[in-house]
Amino acid sequence: MRERLKNPPAPEFVKYILKPLLEKDAKQSFKYFNNINKAHLLMLLKQGILDKNTVSKIAKALLEVDKRGPQNIDLDPAREDLSSCIEAAIMEICTQEIGGRLHTGRSRNDLGGTVTRMFMRDKYLKTCKQILELREFILNFAAPYTETVCTGYTCGQAAEPITVAYYFAAHLSALERDYERFSAIYKRLNQCPLGSCAMASTTFPINRAITAHYLGFDTATINSLDGIAARDYILEILGTLSIFMNNLSRLCQDLYVWSSVEFGLVDIDSSVSMCSSIMPQKKNPVTLEHIKAKAAHVEGDFVSALGALKSTIYTQVRDASIEAAHSMNDALDEVEASIKLLIATLDTMVINKERMLHEAKTNFCTVSELANTLVRDCGLSFRHAHSTVAGLVAYMLDNELKPNDINRAMVKKLAYEIIGKDISITDEHIRHALDPIPNVFARDVEGGPAPIQVIKQLTMMRKKLEEDKRELTNRVNMQKRAEEELNKDTQEICR
Numbered sequence: 001m002r003e004r005l006k007n008p009p010a011p012e013f014v015k016y017i018l019k020p021l022l023e024k025d026a027k028q029s030f031k032y033f034n035n036i037n038k039a040h041l042l043m044l045l046k047q048g049i050l051d052k053n054t055v056s057k058i059a060k061a062l063l064e065v066d067k068r069g070p071q072n073i074d075l076d077p078a079r080e081d082l083s084s085c086i087e088a089a090i091m092e093i094c095t096q097e098i099g100g101r102l103h104t105g106r107s108r109n110d111l112g113g114t115v116t117r118m119f120m121r122d123k124y125l126k127t128c129k130q131i132l133e134l135r136e137f138i139l140n141f142a143a144p145y146t147e148t149v150c151t152g153y154t155c156g157q158a159a160e161p162i163t164v165a166y167y168f169a170a171h172l173s174a175l176e177r178d179y180e181r182f183s184a185i186y187k188r189l190n191q192c193p194l195g196s197c198a199m200a201s202t203t204f205p206i207n208r209a210i211t212a213h214y215l216g217f218d219t220a221t222i223n224s225l226d227g228i229a230a231r232d233y234i235l236e237i238l239g240t241l242s243i244f245m246n247n248l249s250r251l252c253q254d255l256y257v258w259s260s261v262e263f264g265l266v267d268i269d270s271s272v273s274m275c276s277s278i279m280p281q282k283k284n285p286v287t288l289e290h291i292k293a294k295a296a297h298v299e300g301d302f303v304s305a306l307g308a309l310k311s312t313i314y315t316q317v318r319d320a321s322i323e324a325a326h327s328m329n330d331a332l333d334e335v336e337a338s339i340k341l342l343i344a345t346l347d348t349m350v351i352n353k354e355r356m357l358h359e360a361k362t363n364f365c366t367v368s369e370l371a372n373t374l375v376r377d378c379g380l381s382f383r384h385a386h387s388t389v390a391g392l393v394a395y396m397l398d399n400e401l402k403p404n405d406i407n408r409a410m411v412k413k414l415a416y417e418i419i420g421k422d423i424s425i426t427d428e429h430i431r432h433a434l435d436p437i438p439n440v441f442a443r444d445v446e447g448g449p450a451p452i453q454v455i456k457q458l459t460m461m462r463k464k465l466e467e468d469k470r471e472l473t474n475r476v477n478m479q480k481r482a483e484e485e486l487n488k489d490t491q492e493i494c495r
Contacts, residue, residue, distance in 0.1 A: 196227030216482035269348030
């Protein structure tokens, strides 16, 4: 294997590069290497590159190596990587004369690239399932709160009345887009580079469609140089997960603020909180803190991969093929932890309905509708109505008055002082405009917070969720069928 090189691997090279990678690959990629070996062997037989007798002997050796497991593979750093260590185990069983023929028409470059895509694909599909589970949980969580009125905020200030379900529907919209971005990666990830060989394909009459089919890929990569050079799918996965985690962090920040004593809109359960070693009154919502920080970790993993790939030559280089994927496991683990922690937090979180309604009644979030009422009932332009109500709010705050203290005399007086118009409005219309419950129900337009509109939104989101679940099921089943066919055909050629 290293006949071209005069010296054995340096101890430092072994300690920091070869040995850690061998051990890591043996743990997480042994199955993928063996499946690739099986698929490649079956293709060599079907293409007439190897004869049936040779293929049968190699297949038996492959199954024996499979049976022994990675723990019985000699991870010799002098062989440099796991594929060569597995090849040595195969040749030990069926001789180098026979087993050495398995590597016909391929290279470690396309072999490694295929392993990476298969490993990423399994992790990717698992993450897809987790994101769908989160969407489904939040859908079910939001559904009972279509009439639970609360305050909507802009720029951190009370803005307009909404409902709890409407608020979570907004986050569900973001999560739906997150999943659309993530799902779209699959067609680019699920392309098979096997057969690209070192970088310029091969002179053997291989059939890449056969190996792609056996390994559950939709197609083979179009260009062999691209097949061994491309790692942009790593950036796509990490980039879309960074956006997803960023969206989770924004939800967590809202809940974090809402759980404070000053807001008191939600209560985070003790089971996902921590106490203080010195302040006995504390119940700290730490799961939300961790999720927000984990978003930064995933973003860091994305930047790390981007930096590793930046300015690499477009071919097989280890900073692209090995180092660029270095943080992928960490990122996926952080995403899984964040999803599980958020579900656990929401599952035990209490919505303080009375406090929410009280705040909506007293924080002036309903006065936009008072301005609308002045437009409808008094014939004012919206700009005049806005000026009048803005002056009214300032007057109320200066005099420490609440929205329920507003009456027609105040409105009439201030309208005349501010815009010079004499208007007529009833106390009944003022009270109706300032009541957050009818206020929300009146926002019955597409995309609005009226319960009937939110129910429509949630229904559409549930329909899309079911479509996404079916698509994921089809993708997972395709992998299962491919592996079953691969193992069946490998067993058959051993007979």
